[in-house]
Amino acid sequence: MQRTVRVVASAEASIASVRSSLRPRYLCLNASSRNLGGAATLGSRGKGAQRYFSETRHIRAGVAEAVLKEAATAPGSLTQETIIKNLDGKEKQRLDRIRNIGIAAHIDSGKTTATERVLFYTGRINAIHEVRGRDAVGAKMDSMELEREKGITIQSAATFCDWKKVENGKEEKYHINLIDTPGHIDFTIEVERALRVLDGAVMILCAVSGVQSQTITVDRQMRRYNIPRISFVNKMDRAGANPFKAVEQINQKLKIPAAALQVPIGTESEFKGVIDLINREALYNEGPRGETIRKTSEIPEDLKDLVEERRSMLIETLADVDDEIAEIFLDEKVPSPLQIKQAIRRATIALKFTPVLMGSALADKSVQPMLDAVCDYLPNPAEVENLALDKRRDEQPVKLVSYNSLPFVGLAFKLEESNYGQLTYIRVYQGTLKKGMNVFNARNDKKVKVPRIVRMHSNEMEEIPEIGAGEICAVFGVDCASGDTFTDGGLPYSMTSMFVPDPVISLSIKPKQSKDSGNFSKAMARFQREDPTFRVHVDLESEETIISGMGELHLDIYVERMRREYRVEVETGKPQVAYRETITQSVKFDHTLKKQTGGAGDFARVVGYMEPIPMGPTGYRPPTFREEITGGSISEKYLYACEKGFLLSCEKGPLIGHPVLGATMVVNDGAIHMTDSSEMAFKNATQQAFRKAFKEAKPQVLEPLMKTTITAPNEFQGNIVGLLNKRNAIINDTEIGPEDFTLIADCSLNAMFGFSSQLRAATQGKGEFGMEFSHYSPAPGQLQKELVAAHEKLQADRHKK
Numbered sequence: 001m002q003r004t005v006r007v008v009a010s011a012e013a014s015i016a017s018v019r020s021s022l023r024p025r026y027l028c029l030n031a032s033s034r035n036l037g038g039a040a041t042l043g044s045r046g047k048g049a050q051r052y053f054s055e056t057r058h059i060r061a062g063v064a065e066a067v068l069k070e071a072a073t074a075p076g077s078l079t080q081e082t083i084i085k086n087l088d089g090k091e092k093q094r095l096d097r098i099r100n101i102g103i104a105a106h107i108d109s110g111k112t113t114a115t116e117r118v119l120f121y122t123g124r125i126n127a128i129h130e131v132r133g134r135d136a137v138g139a140k141m142d143s144m145e146l147e148r149e150k151g152i153t154i155q156s157a158a159t160f161c162d163w164k165k166v167e168n169g170k171e172e173k174y175h176i177n178l179i180d181t182p183g184h185i186d187f188t189i190e191v192e193r194a195l196r197v198l199d200g201a202v203m204i205l206c207a208v209s210g211v212q213s214q215t216i217t218v219d220r221q222m223r224r225y226n227i228p229r230i231s232f233v234n235k236m237d238r239a240g241a242n243p244f245k246a247v248e249q250i251n252q253k254l255k256i257p258a259a260a261l262q263v264p265i266g267t268e269s270e271f272k273g274v275i276d277l278i279n280r281e282a283l284y285n286e287g288p289r290g291e292t293i294r295k296t297s298e299i300p301e302d303l304k305d306l307v308e309e310r311r312s313m314l315i316e317t318l319a320d321v322d323d324e325i326a327e328i329f330l331d332e333k334v335p336s337p338l339q340i341k342q343a344i345r346r347a348t349i350a351l352k353f354t355p356v357l358m359g360s361a362l363a364d365k366s367v368q369p370m371l372d373a374v375c376d377y378l379p380n381p382a383e384v385e386n387l388a389l390d391k392r393r394d395e396q397p398v399k400l401v402s403y404n405s406l407p408f409v410g411l412a413f414k415l416e417e418s419n420y421g422q423l424t425y426i427r428v429y430q431g432t433l434k435k436g437m438n439v440f441n442a443r444n445d446k447k448v449k450v451p452r453i454v455r456m457h458s459n460e461m462e463e464i465p466e467i468g469a470g471e472i473c474a475v476f477g478v479d480c481a482s483g484d485t486f487t488d489g490g491l492p493y494s495m496t497s498m499f500v501p502d503p504v505i506s507l508s509i510k511p512k513q514s515k516d517s518g519n520f521s522k523a524m525a526r527f528q529r530e531d532p533t534f535r536v537h538v539d540l541e542s543e544e545t546i547i548s549g550m551g552e553l554h555l556d557i558y559v560e561r562m563r564r565e566y567r568v569e570v571e572t573g574k575p576q577v578a579y580r581e582t583i584t585q586s587v588k589f590d591h592t593l594k595k596q597t598g599g600a601g602d603f604a605r606v607v608g609y610m611e612p613i614p615m616g617p618t619g620y621r622p623p624t625f626r627e628e629i630t631g632g633s634i635s636e637k638y639l640y641a642c643e644k645g646f647l648l649s650c651e652k653g654p655l656i657g658h659p660v661l662g663a664t665m666v667v668n669d670g671a672i673h674m675t676d677s678s679e680m681a682f683k684n685a686t687q688q689a690f691r692k693a694f695k696e697a698k699p700q701v702l703e704p705l706m707k708t709t710i711t712a713p714n715e716f717q718g719n720i721v722g723l724l725n726k727r728n729a730i731i732n733d734t735e736i737g738p739e740d741f742t743l744i745a746d747c748s749l750n751a752m753f754g755f756s757s758q759l760r761a762a763t764q765g766k767g768e769f770g771m772e773f774s775h776y777s778p779a780p781g782q783l784q785k786e787l788v789a790a791h792e793k794l795q796a797d798r799h800k801k
Ligand SMILES: Nc1nc2c(ncn2[C@@H]2O[C@H](COP(=O)(O)OP(=O)(O)OP(=O)(O)O)[C@@H](O)[C@H]2O)c(=O)[nH]1
Pocket: 105, 106, 107, 108, 109, 110, 111, 112, 113, 114, 130, 131, 132, 151, 152, 153, 181, 182, 183, 184, 234, 235, 236, 237, 238, 359, 360, 361, 362, 363
């Protein structure tokens, strides 16, 4: 399990220290049977202790808070379990009934369609609208006009709902905060930031395609943030649906033990419902939109064997990942349904297992059992370890506790511009966020007042006076950047933010009419604030505004949003690839900068060598600078200037003006002049030495290779292999399914421009593809020559001007 709870040397000792800081009479609380919120129990200290008992009852809430406060401020003072055990009953129950979940999957698996059902069955919406449906309304969670038009999710959308789960004839209400994320890799940051703040996820798979390229990406992202997940095999109504193939693929390809909790009743258009393997019960959806679940213990005769076979497989898989089931299994006994459920919960939260459910969102089948599974098997906020870094204590990690009366700590994970100003999504990790409260931004210590708090329901909102720990909300009027931590000012905490991939593609952009430049700048500033993978900079040489992002679709969407939301028509240049430059051999340098133009001159001499850095596990490494000066020929401050000069040079390589990777510069000697040397002289000398040495070190242009996944009906395989061969792609894997095939290849990004339209033409619009940055690799010789020549011409033209 990666979500290790930091077991502290002695939790009890810490409790003792907290207690000793309290007045002595509190010692009557028994450490082993502390029940701070419930009835305080009497210690074994006899009558003296008894005398204090009644007093303690009055202040026990205070003690609870003191212990918890200490737990939250002293790094590693208590284990998460101890803290949770000590939460008072009400608080425990509140947390127990909260689930913060995300829905993530490959493109078009049915995330939005499934979310629409969830909202309908939980009573959040009164009617179901389909993605690209005939009623032209569009699904609730695809609220952006562009999303509805294109039928894709571009931005993640947050909502919440209450699900009434029936357990043993009793209704239990769960509050679910839910984020629907986009499937396209171009919008991957939306998945990253959602997973960063969620406690669990539903991974949706297509019953026909099983694990697809983006499922693998999503799997990686879930692992990055230690997110427990349940799996939902959707589209069981489609021809060729096979949920067990999907289960097998989760085991094999994602390498996470998985087992089905259900078997389908009927397949394809005859798909009627599922059999719950744990209770051996058939579940049928009834009513116009499948809103009623009819449960019966009558299992269709032809499915009885399959039910027993799959039930045994479930128990066997659990025995591999859960000790309690392993023991029962070894004793050749059969676990009870309750034992199975508890084991699934334990193993899922421990990231050792994923339970697989199945259904068809579009056909309104078997979505409710998936919601039950969210409540049954995904963790509540108190069961997830969330850490902050304590700035006072050398950034040591501290556990945050989802307890309402602790000091507030929250993370701003997403920004969005709305009609009422900037909306900031916040996950409250600890404490309570109240309207009108002052919060502090841990990045810059700025104090901001929270004027309004809302709960988001896609693009609608509901104003609330406060929000407790473990919840997700949005606030207005709080100026910050994505990933900022907020506290109540008392705790010097900051939380680590999400992983932000580097952009791979850029293009120049400018408004067609100069009158639009105000709105153009506004749009740029907003998009950049909202999306950390969208970058904007002005190229100092060409004076052009350059936007960079994750792919053509990503940038196209922003250009389109500029037109629609800001009424700015823009001109864009040809998309440019984010090339890099490197060297392939070691060279020595000995460079002197000497200028004597009357008055004070400039003097700096730098001696050393430049060499390639060996590749790291993820490829070329960032450039590094080292000094190996002996005898103090260059002083510390000038060496610092040398390093600055080197790093500056690496931002724009000498070959084609792109950043440098995989090169190290070592300065091991030099000379200074008593009056003429300066930091500026050493910086410039290093830059000049770098340019010369770089060109001598057999430099190379590197191009990004993209892991490209293409799926299309089998009959088009030949066409697609032809298209890829033309692009010199390296095909790494081909998988042929009953209808479709999937091909995984490494392609140069440069060769993939315009591929989407060619793929459409070659597959009658039935092919799909996705690209994701894989690694940098030397560009083909001819391309390198062309790029260098083009860069030289550009430089010469600029000089002429
Ligand atoms: N046959 C069938 N089609 C479905 C099912 N669920 C969704 N679809 C269809 O699959 C397509 C994609 O559905 P979405 O809900 O937009 O999928 P998504 O995963 O949210 O898509 P992105 O966010 O763009 O990746 C739509 O045309 C849906 O109608 C299902 O259970 N069965």
